[in-house]
Amino acid sequence: MGLETALPTDAILTTQLQRVINWARRSSLWPLPFATACCGIELMATASSRYDLARFGAEVMRFSPRQSDLLIVAGRIGIKTLPVLQRVYLQMTEPKWVISMGACASTGGVFDTYACVQGIDQFIPVDVYVPGCPPRPEMLIEGVMAIQRIIDENRIPPRDGGRRVPLGIAVQPTHTVQPQPVGLTVGA
């Protein structure tokens, strides 16, 4: 990285252990892609060579929850899928963070139906909401960088199911949270 040319090889750097831990965490996020629909295609594009998520140390996608610390939910979640999502979340290692990618994951999107979860934050904590239908890869990258900033600020998610505070870049869901199933409205 060029540090060895800028610093004498026998130099000693002092810092706080917590800063080193946070630096390691932010630089080696292991995402678990929970992609159920079209947003998943943009998620794949983000990891491909054009957008190169590897620049942020987060290209190692794992479908093994116990090896992952960043859950990226990309796509709509059906009521029947929800128990799977919750189990995956619970099996992930601590500390762990969650990105809700796209309108469907965050609010149900255009799928205002009884079969579709109207926002995953009703059931699992969400750290960053990435808006869009679908979000472009640049937007997801900004979401990953937002997670990195959370880690830099030493904001470890609460263990006991506390609700996380979305960042400024995130679009907070404006929908009224309702218990499932939500009422189905047709027409005006």
Ligand code: SF4
């Ligand atoms: S937000 Fe749009 S692109 Fe993403 S899963 Fe929903 S319909 Fe598809």
